[in-house]
Amino acid sequence: MTRETTMPFNEFGFQEVEYERSYRQFAAPFLIEGNAANNLFFIHEAQQNHIYGVNNALLELTGDALTLLSRIAFTAEASHFCRFGVMRRLRMIDSSFKSFQSIVPPNRTVPLSQEQSDRVCRDLNAIYIDLLGLLDNYAWVAVHQLGSEATKTAKPLSIGLFKQAFAADPALKPIADALQPFSGWEKDVKTRRNPAAHRMPLYVPPAALTPEDIVEYERFEALISEALHAQEFDKLDALREGRRRVGTLVPKFLHDPGEPVIDIYPTVPEDIGQAVKIGRTMQTFFLEAGEAAARPR
Known part of the structure; x- marks a missing residue:
């Protein structure tokens, strides 16, 4: 039997996507009261290992999504949303997150160049738009694979993993119930995604400047x-590079300068990790439903 067929769709083998696990393993045992430099080093270690765990889980989920297409007799519509929705979104999230983390690792303090700032802002906005898009793609795979005719013909905006029209379908209610532990996260992540899509894009400030830094910049x-x-x-390149390095990168992001700032780590990888866990739940559900349908009656 495969791992997927033995794992209920409401349980997970993805503890590595939880920052708390990395913090307990790589930071908590080594923290020393009053030693900020020591503590920051080990917190960065925990954050970096959390990133590795999320990268691995995302890669595994993408590979498993591909194998589903050969293991399940998807309807044409469900296959369409899996191939061109789920698979594309997973690859795009993976690409954006790897690009983002390569420029802004947890321990970076050097200010961002303008080019780097533009790139991380592009990646960050893409991540959050694709995270919610991924959930919608999974919902439509489920609807076209298992849903009733009434659900299939419902208004598109009424369909979503956490929407009433989805949960009201008897064939989809088990998965809707299994996803309820994620409903609070889904509401929370929308506060980061929705302004990025409809109002103010997400932004990573290139540097924070102290009064002394301002003097040095001038x-x-x-x-x-x-x-x-x-x-x-001949002096310009060195002078411009010196100017660029004035200040300190603070790993935060925000929408509007008048709104609260958000920690990049562990927020961004944790958000991706929660989407991975939802994806694992959905893909296991599809596999179990497909295998059940294929058994002799």
Whole structure:
């Protein structure tokens, strides 16, 4: 028997996507009261190992989604949403998250260049838009594979893993019930996704400047201006690089400058991890339902 067929769809083998597990293993045993530098080092270790766990879980989920297409007799419509919805979203989330973490690892303190800032903002917005899109893709696979005719012809905006029209379908109610532990997270993640899609895009500030940093920044500005005036162009690259390094990257993101800021870690990988757990629940449900339908009666 395969791992999927023996694992109920409301249980998970994905503890590695939970930051608390990484924190208990890689940080908590080594924290020393009053030693901020030591503690920050081990917290970064926990955050980095959490990222590794989420990367691995996402990769495994993507591979398992691909094998479903050969193991289950999907309807044409369900196969369409699995191939061109679920599979594309998973790959896009994986690509965006790897790009993001390569520029902003947990221990980075050097300010972002303009190019890096643009790239991480692009990746962050893509991640959150695709996370909610992924959940909708799973919902439509389920509807077209197992749902009633009334559910299949419902208004598109009424269909979602956490919406009443989905849970009201008797064939889909077991999976809707299994997903209820994620309903609070789904509401919370929408506070990050919805403004990114409809109002203010998510943004990672390139650097935070202290009063001393501002003085140093202005000093570099003056030196650059002097070099340009004197046509000492050979000095410009070094001066501009010095200016770029003024300040400290603070690993936070936000929508609007007037709103609260959010920690990048562990928030972003935890959000991806919760989507992975939902994906595992859905894919196990599809597999079990497909195998049940294929058994001789």
